[in-house]
Amino acid sequence: SIPFLLLFLVASFWSCAPSDEKKPEYVLRFGHLANNQHGWHLASLKFAEEVKKRSNGRIEVKVYPNEQLGKEMDVLTGLLVGSADIMITGESLQSWSLPKAILCATPFAIRDSDHLKKVAGGPLGKEIEQHILDGAGFRPIAWFERGARNLTSNRIIRHPDDLQGMILRVPPVSLYVDTWSALGAKPTPMAFSEVFTALQQSTIHGQENPFALIKDAGLYEVQKYCMLTSHVKSWAYVVMSGKKYDSLPKDLQKVIDESAEIMQEYEHELFLVQEKKDYDFLVEKGMEFIEVDNEAFQTAAKEAVLQSFDAEQTDLLNRILQV
Numbered sequence: 001s002i003p004f005l006l007l008f009l010v011a012s013f014w015s016c017a018p019s020d021e022k023k024p025e026y027v028l029r030f031g032h033l034a035n036n037q038h039g040w041h042l043a044s045l046k047f048a049e050e051v052k053k054r055s056n057g058r059i060e061v062k063v064y065p066n067e068q069l070g071k072e073m074d075v076l077t078g079l080l081v082g083s084a085d086i087m088i089t090g091e092s093l094q095s096w097s098l099p100k101a102i103l104c105a106t107p108f109a110i111r112d113s114d115h116l117k118k119v120a121g122g123p124l125g126k127e128i129e130q131h132i133l134d135g136a137g138f139r140p141i142a143w144f145e146r147g148a149r150n151l152t153s154n155r156i157i158r159h160p161d162d163l164q165g166m167i168l169r170v171p172p173v174s175l176y177v178d179t180w181s182a183l184g185a186k187p188t189p190m191a192f193s194e195v196f197t198a199l200q201q202s203t204i205h206g207q208e209n210p211f212a213l214i215k216d217a218g219l220y221e222v223q224k225y226c227m228l229t230s231h232v233k234s235w236a237y238v239v240m241s242g243k244k245y246d247s248l249p250k251d252l253q254k255v256i257d258e259s260a261e262i263m264q265e266y267e268h269e270l271f272l273v274q275e276k277k278d279y280d281f282l283v284e285k286g287m288e289f290i291e292v293d294n295e296a297f298q299t300a301a302k303e304a305v306l307q308s309f310d311a312e313q314t315d316l317l318n319r320i321l322q323v
């Protein structure tokens, strides 16, 4: 019976081996900080699907949510050393000696969605993208509009004066540190994946982010109030390692470009319906929304931005304000 057993083992191995599914020639690792319900994640999956289809399986994109590939700043390094290939980033690029990158998330620079679209999708957006590619070798392949950033805390803040002594988590972005310091808070840079626990343990007193991340990271569980500061209207970039992109044959570069365009449109559709839903969800969970003295925040923040900016950044800001 031994030969039969052998025959059986060989036969079953044979039938399990995928026959028509060929191995991808390239595997691209795509990381981001949001969870698996966030629009960024759904859009990355869409990208992976498009890339697979359009390349006939020659490229596989593996998506890693929740900073599973590492903290944002570490994944940026990962893109250079090859441990990651694609990621979602934005203002944190300022800390990568990319001064113009902060213009994608400068307090009170963008008025509304229409303005944002004209800037991010127009010549000024192109200028920022080129700056990111030339300055650091990260190739922007898509951009995503984000909801306005709002301040959350367990204490009510209505005016910058109420921020005294408040330890506020910010992403590792020097403009945010400068601005919130000028407003009176004590900003502490921290990776996003550490925010929930830090709030829970009260090592920080608050954070600021769009509704989508407040919801998807469960921050409403540890934050009672959401102050409607709307202090930043921003967009994020999906960037790919420029070296990796250049190493692909032309036809596959085209696959990346086309799939990125589809991902961008898809994410925008999700974004348009999601913001209101996220707000309703947070209300239902008991979060209280607080009106603030927007003018006081705006005046103080604009002054702080100008203090923090160098001539090149101020020039770009002025051109954005004129759009």
Ligand code: 2Q2
Pocket (backbone or CB within 6 Å): 033, 072, 088, 089, 090, 091, 092, 093, 170, 171, 172, 173, 191, 192, 208, 209, 210, 213, 236
């Ligand atoms: O709070 C965060 O970490 C995000 O919402 C940031 O805006 C984002 O990670 C930026 O740092 C993008 O570079």
